[in-house]
Amino acid sequence: MKLAQVISDSAWYSFVLKLTYKAEWVGKTILKIGMFEPSSKTCNVCGYKLKELSLDIREWQCPDCKNTHDRDINAAINIKKIAVGTTV
Incomplete structure (x- = not known):
């Protein structure tokens, strides 16, 4: 190293x-979450998980529920849901 x-x-x-x-x-x-937790690419509304979401994509639309997400805000909401035990 x-x-x-x-x-x-x-x-x-x-x-x-x-x-x-x-x-x-x-x-x-x-609360620590896993390094590879898909918090950015999981829709905080319906729980749909994108297979790929490259780092240069800052906003994305869920193909299932059609909500548009800012990747950082979406990740923060998902992490908060994990913390309070209300994952989608």
Whole structure:
């Protein structure tokens, strides 16, 4: 592993550790989701999952329910649904 990657991993670990400490300090819980969770390409309305969604596509329309999604907002809604246990 390259030194830059080791430093990056260490910095990320330190950030997560501090975030977890602060969350516990105020009585909150940190929820981690999988790195490969398809949060951007899952429709937050009907649950349809796109097979492919390249990173350069910022908005997409669900072929099932026809809702248009901003990929980041859609991902945030899906992650929130996972956190509160109301996945589609």
